[in-house]
Amino acid sequence: MRAVVQRVTEGDVTVENQVTGSIGNGFVVLLGVEDTDTEKDAEYLADKIVGLRVFEDSEDKMNLSLQDVGGEMLVISQFTLLADARKGRRPNFVKAARPEMARKLYEHFVEKVKAQGVHVGEGVFQAHMLVRIHNDGPVTILLDSNKLF
Secondary structure (H helix, E strand, C coil): CEEEEEEEEEEEEEECCEEEEEECCEEEEEEECECCCCHHHHHHHHHHHHHCCCEECCCCCEEECCCCCCCEEEEEECHHHHCECCCCCCCECCCECCHHHHHHHHHHHHHHHHCCCCCEEECCCCCCCEEEEEEEEEEEEEEECCCCC
16 A cells, blocks of 8 residues: 655645545545555554654654644545556556455545544545645655555
């Protein structure tokens, strides 16, 4: 499972001219599910992201977590994070999970984040979405449950 985590001052997602999820201060998380992922991958990333210490403390040092600052999370399913573009110019998505499996693990990730007391906004699974991200810093962290990077 892969995630692009962006620290934001605000973010929202729109589907068919309707805002389906919005947050203030916190993280926008673009989440990709791989065909070999399990609930353990979703749990690992949920815990890792909620605990990331990338918000400034009183000394302007990145030392506070999402929970410490009362932040929110906007989670967007994005299978293209599993693209393999090493060969040729057209990305290959063979490692991306099938929609049924991806939806289940995406929902498990969201539930694990909510269980930690974090407000979660969401996109619409498999929909064409417009995501507005006000990246703060900018701070962007790449995570992989297999710890590939």
